Amino acid sequence: MKDDFSWLDDERPLERSPASSGARRGLRRFLPRLSRLPRLRRRLRARADKASAPDSAAAILEGRSDRPVEELDNRLRALRERSFGEQPSGAEAPGALFDVDEVLVTPEFQRKPGGVISAVALSKAQERQVELLKDIVGGSLDASDEGDGGRPRLSPRFSLSAFIRLALSALLVLVVALPFVSSDYAVGDLTASEERPALTSMYDLLDDLEKAEHVLVALEYGPTAAGELDALTELLLRHIVAHSAKPIIVSGNPIALVHAQNIIRKINRSVAAFALDLEANQDYYLLRYLPGEALGLRELSENFADVARVSAKGELTGLEVSALEDMSLILLIAESAEDMRLWAEQVLPETEDARLLVATGYSAEPLAAAYADSLDEVVGLVVGFRDAYIYGEKLAIAYGAPSQSQRESTVDSAPAGESPDPQGAAQLPTVTAQSTPTSLPTATAPPTLRPSPTLPLPTATPPPTATPLPTATSEPVLYVEVTADQFINIRREPTTAADILALASEGDRFETLGKNDDGSWYNILLPDGVEAWIASFLVEELWIAAGDDSASASAPRQQTLMRLEFPLRLGKNQPRFYQAQASGAGDHPEFVLNRDRKGETSRLEAMTLGALASVLIIVFGNLVSALRAFGMRRSAGPAK
Amino acid sequence: MNFGQRLGIALSAFVAFAVGAIAVTSLLLGDNPAIFNNQPGSERAAELLALPGDVLLRLVVIVISLSVVIGIANLLYVHVGRVARGKVYSGALLASFGVAIFWHLTRQGDPSLLEAVQLPIESSLAALLFVSLVAGASRVMQKRADVWGLLFVAVVVLVLLASVPLAELAPLRAWRDWLMRVPVSAGARAFLLGIAMATVVTGQRVLLGQDRSYRG
Amino acid sequence: MDETTLQVYSGLIALATALLVFVARIWRRRAQRRIAGLERLPAWTGRAIETNRPLHLSFGSAGIGGDNTPLALAGAELFHQIIEGAEAGDAPPMMSMSEAMSLPLAQDTARRAWKRGDHLARLRWLPSGRRSLAFAAALTDTARNEEPAAHVLAGSFGPELALILDSAERRGQPSLAASDQLAGQAVAFALADEALIGEELFAAPAYVSDDRRAGSDAVVMDLWRAFVIIGVTIALLLQFSQLMPEYNWPVLAGIGAVLLILGLVGYRRS
Structure with a gap:
């Protein structure tokens, strides 16, 4: 015990002896002292002897060694033995305090098991003595019982810093909650973050999945990360099953397996209206739990056929895969970078050019990104809720928004059909003759037009060319x-x-x-359901009857619409855009299209506000601390 | 130390060394016919060499799966004792333990308890973690009023700001990407290397019988 | 790299480490560098004894059998030394873990170092997970109820470490934290009073004990680190020389020497 603590307490470490020069010190550090070798055995033995004698707490603290036991007198020796928990032997015990033994009778403590002083029970005699003492000091002994067992408190229960803390926490909570309460607090361009190449390659790989192809999906996260990663999991699973590919879900976390069932149930609920249903051991597989972290993964990679035989519920899966090499795509959804490391180390080497796609949270990003950069097999990486949002946007655009596709069965040449009568959606005429732009009246809208909540609709006046068709049943919709x-x-x-x-x-x-x-802008609806504005002098109005199948051949040329990847502010970046793909990718687009996206925007806005607020708090707090430290140093400076 | 204790120590050290040596040899050299020069029969030899390691690892997996029983036993032991001392939270813990088991048994493993109770609670805790992290990060300079503390805070602020989707902050993203790609990635690798190195050395110590638990 | 080469390299590293362990044992222990984070441990132990409060020692999610087995063993060794130092006190230390496999290890450690009392009652296990927030939240309750003299959190922790450290901070309880996870490491640096970086946790037992064997491990780790740094530097220089052939080898050797000297100076200073 001695050496290490004296070494720790010594302000000048031993090796910095002033006598030796720097170069010699360096040499001595890196070369063994060969000349001292013969003395080594003796030194070792002496040390071992010394180490066997335990030192006292005071010795430990002060970095000194105790006096040898032999040098102590009887009284100290007995005390020492007691302090190390050994009962003093027989006759010596009463003699421990030989001067006062006769006057002061010390009753035995009844020790409760556990040996903790706080658990000491007082004997009858001791209780009487306590009462006596209380009488003498006026009952103030009880005062020490306040608080926690009379122990001295290290910090007060309430302080100014506690108040500041509470205030800052309340501020954070308030700021984060604002976007959920009102849309006035929408801050930031929600999709303005960069779409990283890793996200695109992940999307492309999942989009190229063949029918009935197997994808190994590893769910390595617990309920803690569910808030962050559930959105990603659901999205990626939907993307996979939309192509009729079959996810094989494995996990080293039993709770994740149960949770996966719930996610699939949720997906099933959303497509129940389309008579679609993901069935266990047919459309997806939930394999048995893999215990033992690295060892479980090792088992998975070496005996995959074995693992794949049994489902999480103990049923036979009927899965016909012989080895992990059959898997070409592995999707890992992990909360921690350690899990990614385990998969990269244990599973990837056992596969033949399988590609690993990783979805993870923000805390794991630094290490995950390092792995993704250095390993060729890791081809995709999506991080956190923002990437989930971008991925979801991308998916929604590619598959086309559902309501939009239904609405677009329109008449190509259908010009403005207007109703002078504000009542009648049913009686609305459809117009067969195309009206010229000039003949269109300005700012007309039938009452059947879906009113935008923020916009007062202009009053409608019918164009003279409109001929009502009494047989028409569908309502016309205003297009530009x-x-x-x-x-x-x-x-x-x-x-x-x-x-x-x-x-x-x-x-x-x-x-x-x-x-x-002032009529200078039209509020329009983009194909993916996003509201936007277009300048009125660049467009002309058209009335198109919805639901008229005969006219669907000449649907609007939505394909030429260049949808920007991200909304951009002018003058800040060069715009980049991609061609929106035709809808209907995958066998079951319903899986993608019926995703509940309620609240996603608010969540992102809350994240934005929260990040801004925390930056403020961090900067402010550290500024105060730094200034205080600086001030203390300055005031301490002259004193020295 | 009497003879029996010495024998126990020697035996446990021997078992640890023997099992460790077998497992390491088997895992390191097994399953690779190339080390037998691909002679006839080397496949079989490689498989045989890999067998002990595999068996031992499977045993470990079984032991780990059962270890949760030890955990639950400890949980009950500790909290029953605390309930006896009048601790309310321990009582709540034991009650919910009982409810969860009853639920599972009577409802054929209905996972709605997980969805309705555990998920919201742990998610709230994760949110609380955010508050704790912000509070901690705002006090870094209080603990480390030096250049390292300053660097830490600067990087935290930069990374946070760059993650905010505001066009005004877009230039920060390039900095953040560089930070993540070069210094952070280098640091992460160094960290991993250090841990791996230490793991090898510690493993060696256990294998050479120097671990405290064999020495008494 | 094919499998055989990998095996040969792994075998060589294992053998070299074994050899180094024996060589390092004959070195003087002062070849160790200073680890600032450990210097306050004795004072905390003393405080625990004097204030009659327990020390709180935690493994986090490190446990036997997983990939962080060596971490759990190194933690147990460190805890053993700390408990031995605190044994003069009356409040037995409490140990917590979220991995059930480290329960027996913790009990064994406590039993060997603290030779009295009921050890099992001082162990706290809470269900595991990579990021066990339930575990961390329960430990905040510990910080309130048991009022430990200090927290020594040496094991595997993720960002949940923030909850424990924050509650310790609020109650004025000092803390030392070390984690093998990057996120936990960052949190430890920001919130703990003392933090051990990277492999320092594995070397820590050597600093709080008189055990020569543990000391030699620390020296071996330092040696390996030196080798790795030199190797990386050489590889970097070689790469550099391919990019810029006009720099011939004496120049590169010069740069290498300067880097080496800088490294040594930094090492001495740390």
Whole structure:
């Protein structure tokens, strides 16, 4: 015990003896002292002898060694033995305090098992003595019982710092809760974060899945990370099953397996209306729990056929895979970078050029990104809820928004059909003759037009060319068609300062929700359901009857719509955009299209606000601490 | 130390060394016919060499799976004792333990308890963690008022700001990406290397019988 | 790298480590560098004794059988030394873990180092997981109820460490934290009074004990680190020389020497 503590307490470490020069010190550090070898055995033995004698707490603290036991007198020796928990032997015990033994009778303590002083029970005699003492000091002994067992408190229960803490926590909670309460607190361009190549390659690989292809899905997260990773898991599973590929779910976390069942149940509920149902051991497989972290994964990689035979519920899966090499795609959803390391170390080497896609949380990102950079097999990496949102957007755009696709069965040449009568959706005439742009009245809208909550709809006046058809049953919908012969901007707000959401070209048509106050902008609906604005002098109005199958051949040319990957602010970045794909990718787009996306935007806004608020708190707190430390150093400076 | 204790120590050290040596040899050299020069029969020899390691590891997996029983026993032991001393929370723990088992047995493993109780609770704890982390990060300079503390805070602020989807903060993203790709990645690798190195050395100590638990 | 080469390398590393362990044993222990994080441990032990409060020692999710077995063993060794130092006190230390497999290890450690009392009652296990927030939250209750003199958290922790350290901080209880997870490491640096970085936890037993064998392990780790740094530097220089052939080898050797000297100076200073 001695040496190490004296070494620790010594302010000048031993090796920095002033006598030796720097170079010699360096040499001595890296070369064994050969000349001292013969003395080694003796030194070792002496040390071992010394180590066997335990030192006292005081010796430990002060970095000194105790006096040898032999040098102590009887009284100290007895005390020492007692302090090390050994009962003093027989006759010596009463003699421990030989001077006062006769006057002061010390009753035995009854020790409760556990040996803790706080658990000492007082004997009758001791209780009487306590009473006596209380009488003498006026009963103030009880005061020490307040608080926790009379122990001295290290910190007060309430302090200014506790108040500041509480206030800051309340501020954080408030800020994060705001976007859920009101849309006025929407901050930031929700999809303005970069779409990283790793996300794109992940999307592409999952999008290229063949029917009935197996994907190994590892769910390595517990309930703690569910809030962060559930959205990703659900999204990726939906993407996989939309292609009729079959996920094989494994996990080293039993709770994750149970939770996976719930996620699949949720997916099933959302597509129940389409008579679609994912069945265990047929459309997906939930394999048995893999205990023992690295060892479990080792078993998975070496005896995959064995593991794949039994499901989490103990049933036979009927899965016909012989080895892990059959898997070409492994999707790992992990809360910790350690899990990613385990998969990369234990499973990847056992596969033949399988590719690993990783979905993880923010705390695991640094290490996960390092792995993804250095391993060729790791081809995709998505992180946290924001990537889930971007992935979801990408997916929704690619598959086409559901409501939009139903609405788009429109008449190509259907011009404005208007009803002068504000009552009648049913009696609304459809118009067969195409009206010329000039003949269109300005700012007309039938009452059947879906009212936009923020916009007062202009009053409708019928164009003279409209001929009502009494047989028509469908309601006409107001569209705008782009007439400019170049790409025009579709913006988030009715002002040229607003973000550009997409670009449109001549002939593109958009369902229109209304106009702004001065009629210079149309509020339109993009194919993915996003509301946007388009300048009115670049477009012309059209009335198109919805639900008219005969006219579906000439549906609006949505394909030319260039949807921006991210909304961008002008002058800040160069816009990048991609061509929206035709809808209907995958065998069962319903899995993707019927995803409940309620609250996603609010969550992202809350994250944005929360991050901003925490930056403020961190900067403020550290500034105060730094200034205080600086002030203390300055005031301490002159004193020295 | 009497003879029996010495014998026990020697025996446990021997068992540890023997099992460790067998497992290491088997795992390191097994299952690779190339080390037998691909002679006829080397496949079989490689398989045989890999067998003890495999068997031992499977045993470990079984032991680990059963270890949760030890954990539950400890949990009950500790908290029954605390309930006897009038601790309310321990009582709540034991009650919910009983309810969960009853639920599982009577409802054929209905997982709604997980969804309705455990998920929300742990998610709330994760949210609490966020508050704790922010509070901690705002006090870094209080503990480490030096250049390292400053660097830490600067990096935290930069990474947080770069993750905010505001176009005004877009230039920070390039910095953040560089930070993540170069210094953070280098640090992470160094960290992993250090841990791996230490793992080898510690494993060696156990194998050479120097671990405390054999020495008494 | 094919399998045979990998096996040969692994075997060589294992053998070299074994050899180094024996060589390092004949070195003087002062070849160890200083680890600042451990220097306050004796004071905390003393405080635990004087204030009659327990020490709280935690393994986190490190446990026997998993991939962090050596971490659990190193933690147990450190705890053994700490408990031995605190044995003069009356409050037995309490140990917590979220991995059931480290329960027997903890009990064994406590039994060997603290030779009296009921050890099992001082062990706290809570269900495991990579990021066991339930475990961390329960430990905040411990910080309130038991009022430990200090927390020594040496094992595997994720970001949940923040909950434990934050509650310790609020109650003025000092803490030492070390984790083999990167996230836990960052949290430890920010919130703990003392933090051990990387493999320092594995070397820690050597610093709080008089055990020569543990000391030699620390020296071996230092040696390996030196080898790795030199290897990485050489590889970097070689790469560099391919990129810029005009730098011939004396220049590279010069740069290497300067780097080496800088490294040595930094090492001495740390």
